[in-house]
Structures are given as C-alpha cells and as structure tokens.
Amino acid sequence: MKSLAEALSPEEIDIGRCSLRATIEGSFFPDWEFETLIGANHAEVREVYAAWPRRTVGQEAFRSIVFNSMANLIGYPHGKEEELIAYIPRGRAAIVELLDRLTTLGV
Template sequence: MPDEMPHDVRHDSSKGVRAWRESLTDRDEGTLLACLRAAVEGPFFPDWEFHTLFGLDRDEVRAVLTSWPSCENPEDQFSAVNNAMNNLLGYPHGRDDVWPEFIPASRTEVDDLLWRIREASGANDDVRAWLANQLEGFAAMEAENLIRKSSLLRDVVTAARRYTVPIPDRLLRACGPEGLDGHRGEPSPAEAGVSLDVATEASPSSSRSSGMAS
C-alpha cells in the first residue's frame, strides 16, 4: 500500500549524502549562505515551527552558517542547506515582500541551485526510489482502491514526471482526462505534451517546474 505523500518529498536529511559542495560557484555559495541567513535571521519561519520544518533548532542552523564551510556533521550541514532553501520556496511564509532584502537571487534561481545540490548529493535519488516504490504499489491496486487514493496518486504521478521516474501506462491512463472518479483530472500525457516514457523526457532542469516547492 503506498504511503501518504510527505508535504514535500524534497524535505529530508539525506543521511550519507555524497560530496556536493565541490561544484558550487562563488555565486552559488553566496546564494546558499544568503538562504541560510534568511532562515536564521529573517521573518520567514516562526520559532514554534522551526524545528518541525528543519529537523534542527534555529541555533543549530545558525552554527552551520557561522562555521561555513567547516562543519562537524556533514549531514546536519546538508540538512540545514536543503531545508532552508526548500522551505523558503515552499513554506507559506507570506514574506516575498522582503525576499530581495535577504536573498540576491530569484525563486527560480534558488530552485535551480537546490536541484543541482540535491542531484550532486544523491538526495534526489532517494526521492526517485520512494516514488518508484509508490508507483509499484499503485500499479498493483484494484481499480476501486485507485479511486479512493486518486488524489495521492495524482500527486505521486506529478512528482514522478518531475523526477523523471517511469510511470506505468495503467497509471497514466488512470490520471487521464476523465480522472479516476469520473471527473476531469489532470491532463492526459498527450494534452500536457508529456511523453509516455517519462524516462526519455528532457533533463530534470527542463522537465521540472517549481511545483513541489511552491
């Protein structure tokens, strides 16, 4: 049975992450540090919810910022960076009005940088494995159960397209123009201009949108 989808499948600590800092440019590093500073010093995240969002206390994220690039715990460093950027993009903080005061990059630029960091670290591979497992579970379901799980299925299929995870034809048809419950669902692959073989789509940077983090 597929698990309930997390609020954002990119929110994780990615234990055992691969080296990811080597490919950062000076501009990348400046954007990354600005995001950490915004998370720690900005008005984006309330204290009462900070640990829930980050898996770390505000002071722990501040320690990652002040000690950069040194770190005692690479997993905490990655988690702070990943969750700062991801939550700035996805958490409904409602403070885009002060974004330019803290971050010298657009949302699109931050999203692109986060994607590259997660690709280099292997974190996106963890998401792909999770999605493949969910799709396998859905593909084995009876039609009645698919209908009951239609909302979750559409979320998983949307994420699978973004992460270029192959989607069984049965599930693509189920998420077609009529939807699973007789109501119009998301566009069929043909309507959306999406190849049935998701694995042969364009590169992640061109096939994805900011959907999972917006």
C-alpha cells in the same frame, strides 16, 4: 572528490549563504515551528551558516539544515516575497537552481 567550496560557483555559494542567513534572521518561520520545519534549532543553523559551504556538522544534519532551509523558503506559505528578495535578489528561482545543483552534487 571536490569539496563543496570547490564545486560551487561564487554565486552559488552566495545564494546558499544568503538562504541560510534568511532562515536564521528573517521572519519567514514562526519560532514555535522552526525546528519542525528546518529539522534543527537556531544555533545549529547558525553553525552551518557561519561555516558555509564548509561542513562542520554530520553529513545528514548538514543536508537536512541546508535543504530544509531552502525548501521552506521556497514552499512554506510565509507570504514575505519582498523580504525574501531582500536576502536573495534573484528570489525563489535562484534557490531552486541551487537545490538542483546540490542534488546533482550528491550533497
């Protein structure tokens, strides 16, 4: 089985990296709600971001952090579309496509 780095295109890797960066650095999620939404604290998300797409945490934690970050960038009512576009120029559509691809890969 290919590694995630081998299975994803450079654009998909970039979208994943930018999504994780937006989750950590952006103002999308209030601090008091961050762990509930993402299923991990800032440090754990930073660890996944720093190694993306290489997995440095357990499979379940990795999947939770990646999927929850992206799903909440898409679905959480943050109302910060311009900020999202600054992190991910193709916006929500690019995140949805990557989530679909990750699901297909069985991440």
